[in-house]
Amino acid sequence: MSLAATLVWTIVFLSSLVLGRVIYALHLSPYRHIPGPRVCKITQYWTLWHDIWLRRVEKIHEWHRRYGDVVLIAPGKVSFSDAVSTREIYGTSCGLPKSRYFDNFLAYCNRSVFCTLGVKEHQEALKRTIAFYRPTSVFKSAMLQPVRDNVKKTLNQLARRTENGHATLDILIVCNFFSFDNITRLLYGPDLCTRTIEHESCFERTILGGWMTVELWNNLLYNFPVAHKVTKAIFSYCSDKPDFLAADDKLADWNMRRVDAALRKPADMAVDSLLHVLSTAKTPDGEPLPKSWIAAELLDNIHAAQSTVALALTYVLWNLANCPEWQSRIREELSAMPLEKDGLSAFSFLQFAPILDACITESSRLHPLSSGRAERVVPVTRAYNGIVLPANTVVSTSTLAIHHRPEVFPDPQAYKPERWLHAKGEVLRVMQSCYIPFGYGARLCLGKPFAQAGIKHFIAGILMQFEVCIDPRSGTTSRTMAQLGTQNALPRGRRCELLLKRLPVACTCKQKAS
Numbered sequence: 001m002s003l004a005a006t007l008v009w010t011i012v013f014l015s016s017l018v019l020g021r022v023i024y025a026l027h028l029s030p031y032r033h034i035p036g037p038r039v040c041k042i043t044q045y046w047t048l049w050h051d052i053w054l055r056r057v058e059k060i061h062e063w064h065r066r067y068g069d070v071v072l073i074a075p076g077k078v079s080f081s082d083a084v085s086t087r088e089i090y091g092t093s094c095g096l097p098k099s100r101y102f103d104n105f106l107a108y109c110n111r112s113v114f115c116t117l118g119v120k121e122h123q124e125a126l127k128r129t130i131a132f133y134r135p136t137s138v139f140k141s142a143m144l145q146p147v148r149d150n151v152k153k154t155l156n157q158l159a160r161r162t163e164n165g166h167a168t169l170d171i172l173i174v175c176n177f178f179s180f181d182n183i184t185r186l187l188y189g190p191d192l193c194t195r196t197i198e199h200e201s202c203f204e205r206t207i208l209g210g211w212m213t214v215e216l217w218n219n220l221l222y223n224f225p226v227a228h229k230v231t232k233a234i235f236s237y238c239s240d241k242p243d244f245l246a247a248d249d250k251l252a253d254w255n256m257r258r259v260d261a262a263l264r265k266p267a268d269m270a271v272d273s274l275l276h277v278l279s280t281a282k283t284p285d286g287e288p289l290p291k292s293w294i295a296a297e298l299l300d301n302i303h304a305a306q307s308t309v310a311l312a313l314t315y316v317l318w319n320l321a322n323c324p325e326w327q328s329r330i331r332e333e334l335s336a337m338p339l340e341k342d343g344l345s346a347f348s349f350l351q352f353a354p355i356l357d358a359c360i361t362e363s364s365r366l367h368p369l370s371s372g373r374a375e376r377v378v379p380v381t382r383a384y385n386g387i388v389l390p391a392n393t394v395v396s397t398s399t400l401a402i403h404h405r406p407e408v409f410p411d412p413q414a415y416k417p418e419r420w421l422h423a424k425g426e427v428l429r430v431m432q433s434c435y436i437p438f439g440y441g442a443r444l445c446l447g448k449p450f451a452q453a454g455i456k457h458f459i460a461g462i463l464m465q466f467e468v469c470i471d472p473r474s475g476t477t478s479r480t481m482a483q484l485g486t487q488n489a490l491p492r493g494r495r496c497e498l499l500l501k502r503l504p505v506a507c508t509c510k511q512k513a514s
């Protein structure tokens with residue numbers, strides 16, 4: 001056969017394959033009845049394309065606006081944006097397993113609690129640590145004092161940097177170090193964590209610097225690992241950055257060294273650290289946990305806690321910088337609270353400060369920090385929101401879409417803390433059922449109480465000493481602060497420069513009597 005004929009036959013063959021695929025997807029597939037862009041019914045690569053270009057999450061939100069609460073985002077993958085389906089997918093009694101997407105989070109070849117898939121396996125893993133994360137454990141002064149110390153340390157550092165009364169700073173970096181110090185203290189105890197904020201040139205800072213880049217490239221890694229490897233090799237070779245995308249590996253080594261050191265001297269381990277809890281825990285066979293299990297759990301907690309808390313703080317400050325009136329209201333509320341001996345507001349009062357709470361809650365509604373792929377697998381064919389899904393369909397709720405339901409959150413794009421202050425009864429209940437920044441149900445974020453305590457202390461500390469303002473000369477604008485449409489929710493500009501002005505009277509709170 002001539003070359004031309006071979007070419008023609010190849011084209012005919014490939015075209016009929018594509019045509020067959022299109023006919024099957026649109027007319028025969030068990031997913032044909034589900035609303036969504038046609039291209040998503042035919043191929044998964046359209047969603048993957050958006051994933052790699054860091055706009056998957058916002059694209060899915062856009063599709064929900066166009067097609068409704070149930071959208072087919074790829075063959076076999078369905079996204080929801082309503083409260084009832086969310087309850088059915090994630091609720092404690094439903095027990096849907098996680099999807100294979102979570103294999104991407106294995107560390108040292110082990111599964112942490114976060115990436116266990118099956119319900120039984122998850123419950124087994126949860127037994128070891130759940131008590132450690134409970135509010136009753138986390139809100140003890142032994143656990144909170146290190147957080148308060150880190151707030152004080154950050155405030156001292158900011159005071160030095162605003163010696164002339166004001167300075168424009170990249171708040172994202174400040175929040176990153178605060179968040180890292182907090183989580184490492186919780187995980188390793190006081191001796192093995194590092195004081196990164198004080199040491200400008202320390203190793204941990206360089207890891208954190210490279211980490212943001214790693215997060216941006218993770219979508220390529222999860223979807224096309226070989227392409228990721230090649231890109232990494234090419235960039236490292238051609239640029240003068242041999243460490244390009246190496247931060248994750250460095251963090252894993254750094255974590256393992258800490259676990260090694262601690263297990264060599266168990267008597268020195270801080271009893272209020274996760275490391276201690278894990279080192280005394282047992283496997284289902286009654287054996288001590290292997291070192292790599294312990295290390296995997298700790299590493300995963302850093303991943304879960306680091307950028308989420310840092311970004312939560314950054315977005316709260318950004319939103320408040322745009323709304324000076326809400327800053328004043330928070331200050332007024334804080335001024336009525338007694339101070340502890342360390343000069344910060346008492347947590348027992350911060351915990352129930354409604355204005356502070358509303359401002360933080362509204363910020364996480366607009367900017368969910370973990371808005372990515374909380375995928376679960378449907379075990380048997382059944383209907384969700386009136387639409388039958390075959391067994392093995394991968395389902396998830398779009399956090400961005402459910403947080404922006406206009407009938408629940410009128411004017412959904414606007415930052416309006418008052419909606420949380422004014423809502424009562426059924427209205428509030430509906431709002432809460434559509435608010436899932438920490439996930440929902442059986443796999444709700446274990447670190448939620450710890451994260452919230454850190455966020456409240458930090459925001460209260462900053463607002464009592466500084467006025468946070470937009471600096472029109474900085475490059476930070478609403479456009480650069482729009483979230484990248486990925487699961488890690490970084491702002492597009494990858495920085496958040498805000499003007500901090502020291503308040504004339506640092507604090508007018510009442511000193512605690514004792």
Ligand code: HEM
Pocket residue numbers: 113114115126183186301304305308309312368369370373374375436437438439440442443444445446447448450451
């Ligand atoms: C603002 C900060 C945080 C946000 C927005 C956040 C969000 C989330 C979300 C949405 C999930 C559920 C994922 C899923 O359903 O697939 C989750 C799980 C988890 N988070 Fe967080 N998180 C935050 C902070 C933290 C902190 C500080 C810690 C550790 C102290 C932590 C530890 C965990 C763990 C261990 C899980 C797995 C829970 C399980 O599967 O049972 N998170 N987080």
